[in-house]
Amino acid sequence: MEQLTNxxxxxxxxxxxxxxxxxxxxxVQELAVELGVKAPSVFEGLKxxxxxxxxxxxxxxxxxxxxxxxxxxDKTNLTAVPVLGMVAAGAPILALENKIGxxxxxxxxxxxxxxxxxxxxxxxxxxxxFEGDYVVVRQQPIAENSDIVVAxxxxxxxxxxxxxxxxxxxxxxxNQKLKPIIIGQQDxxxxxxxxxxxxxxxxxxxxxxxxxxx
Amino acid sequence: MEQLTNxxxxxxxxxxxxxxxxxxxxxVQELAVELGVKAPSVFEGLKxxxxxxxxxxxxxxxxxxxxxxxxxxDKTNLTAVPVLGMVAAGAPILALENKIGxxxxxxxxxxxxxxxxxxxxxxxxxxxxFEGDYVVVRQQPIAENSDIVVAxxxxxxxxxxxxxxxxxxxxxxxNQKLKPIIIGQQDxxxxxxxxxxxxxxxxxxxxxxxxxxx
DNA sequence: TAAAAAGCCTAATTTATATTAGGTCATTAG
DNA sequence: CTAATGACCTAATATAAATTAGGCTTTTTA
Numbered sequence: 001m002e003q004l005t006n007x008x009x010x011x012x013x014x015x016x017x018x019x020x021x022x023x024x025x026x027x028v029q030e031l032a033v034e035l036g037v038k039a040p041s042v043f044e045g046l047k048x049x050x051x052x053x054x055x056x057x058x059x060x061x062x063x064x065x066x067x068x069x070x071x072x073x074d075k076t077n078l079t080a081v082p083v084l085g086m087v088a089a090g091a092p093i094l095a096l097e098n099k100i101g102x103x104x105x106x107x108x109x110x111x112x113x114x115x116x117x118x119x120x121x122x123x124x125x126x127x128x129x130f131e132g133d134y135v136v137v138r139q140q141p142i143a144e145n146s147d148i149v150v151a152x153x154x155x156x157x158x159x160x161x162x163x164x165x166x167x168x169x170x171x172x173x174x175n176q177k178l179k180p181i182i183i184g185q186q187d188x189x190x191x192x193x194x195x196x197x198x199x200x201x202x203x204x205x206x207x208x209x210x211x212x213x214x
Numbered sequence: 215m216e217q218l219t220n221x222x223x224x225x226x227x228x229x230x231x232x233x234x235x236x237x238x239x240x241x242v243q244e245l246a247v248e249l250g251v252k253a254p255s256v257f258e259g260l261k262x263x264x265x266x267x268x269x270x271x272x273x274x275x276x277x278x279x280x281x282x283x284x285x286x287x288d289k290t291n292l293t294a295v296p297v298l299g300m301v302a303a304g305a306p307i308l309a310l311e312n313k314i315g316x317x318x319x320x321x322x323x324x325x326x327x328x329x330x331x332x333x334x335x336x337x338x339x340x341x342x343x344f345e346g347d348y349v350v351v352r353q354q355p356i357a358e359n360s361d362i363v364v365a366x367x368x369x370x371x372x373x374x375x376x377x378x379x380x381x382x383x384x385x386x387x388x389n390q391k392l393k394p395i396i397i398g399q400q401d402x403x404x405x406x407x408x409x410x411x412x413x414x415x416x417x418x419x420x421x422x423x424x425x426x427x428x
Numbered sequence: 429t430a431a432a433a434a435g436c437c438t439a440a441t442t443t444a445t446a447t448t449a450g451g452t453c454a455t456t457a458g
Numbered sequence: 459c460t461a462a463t464g465a466c467c468t469a470a471t472a473t474a475a476a477t478t479a480g481g482c483t484t485t486t487t488a
Contacts, residue, residue, distance in 0.1 A: 062276035
């Protein structure tokens with residue numbers, strides 16, 4: 001059985017996950033949303049999975065993906081996520097050329113397009129997010145009340161808990177000593193994404209190389 | 215739980231059957247083909263099943279039928295099929311106004327639009343089809359090699375086994391003593407349908423009435 | 429027995445899904 | 459270093475599937 005690439009493996013996993021969650025095979029577009037890519041990319045991926053014999057489908061039929069060989073459980077069960085910068089400081093983030101390393105995170109927490117940021121400061125210590133940790137963020141422009149988000153307030157990137165208080169929005173630190181940031185009508189707030197996971201550890205660039213080697 | 219009509223019950227069964235057979239929920243059109251009706255009819259039926267709480271679905275989503283309550287197994291497990299005429303004789307068949315009775319046949323043999331015909335003659339005795347039996351026929355214009363079919367050869371209706379011999383077609387009796395009917399280029403052959411089932415018994419018009427009463 | 433409900437149909441229309449075309453860019457295998 | 463892959467994208471297009479509209483007929487039901 002031919003080896004799958006990382007992306008292909010992620011796709012196969014997503015198919016399994018959605019299939020379980022929805023009780024039916026997902027559509028190409030549903031997979032695209034889940035993975036944070038566009039439909040044609042998924043379509044290509046499906047062709048590859050089919051070529052390699054992992055799935056079968058009926059041309060042009062909706063929801064016709066059949067899994068032939070469930071994906072071999074990933075030995076490490078970890079996926080590399082790029083570290084794009086620091087957060088809770090004034091530095092700009094999210095420039096892809098700014099990749100400063102990568103961390104390994106469990107596959108099962110990943111959803112959509114993710115990246116990681118290294119945390120500065122102690123504004124979220126009550127949520128067990130400490131200086132030097134990495135937050136794994138799913139890039140998305142909206143978030144729900146009480147999600148922990150990465151947001152830009154003006155030029156400042158920050159990690160806080162989102163709180164929608166009727167008319168206005170607050171970004172609340174999880175640290176007794178600090179006060180919420182109140183977002184007014186004229187303040188510019190941009191949600192960068194939602195924090196899916198916190199990784200308290202070292203940057204695993206080296207670790208990944210080792211994993212690939214063996 | 216509200217009672218289902220015969221048709222609704224048949225629909226629910228078809229959903230279950232196809233779901234099992236295909237490993238995924240069927241589309242409206244697939245159900246239509248299976249039941250021998252048109253898509254909008256199935257669509258209506260689905261609305262009724264949904265109203266009565268037997269299924270759930272997501273508007274406009276392909277293959278989104280979920281079965282909530284599997285259909286109560288039909289006590290009798292029999293469905294009434296109209297008897298439309300005689301076959302293997304020269305009489306015309308298939309005029310719906312010619313309904314001459316009805317027979318009960320097991321639900322599980324029924325597919326698509328069915329009717330029954332009373333058999334005359336002994337041309338199929340080796341296939342255990344005897345004079346006076348009823349053949350249950352699925353109305354369809356095409357059939358496969360070796361199917362037992364009801365066909366019109368010119369004005370004559372007949373039950374025979376279909377045999378496609380390269381260039382020409384034969385209608386073979388299942389009776390050592392009789393010869394195949396060879397269909398030439400100029401002979402008019404019309405496949406009426408395929409025999410799904412043979413019922414060696416009485417016309418059950420009365421029996422059905424009793425069933426409905428109790 | 430008249431009205432309502434159930435079943436069907438044809439003909440469109442709308443929406444969802446799949447698929448193609450034609451690129452870009454990065455990584456990998458030669 | 460160069461070609462082949464893999465992974466993406468945007469913009470269309472093609473096809474499948476669902477749904478609506480408007481009518482007809484038969485069966486049920488009030």
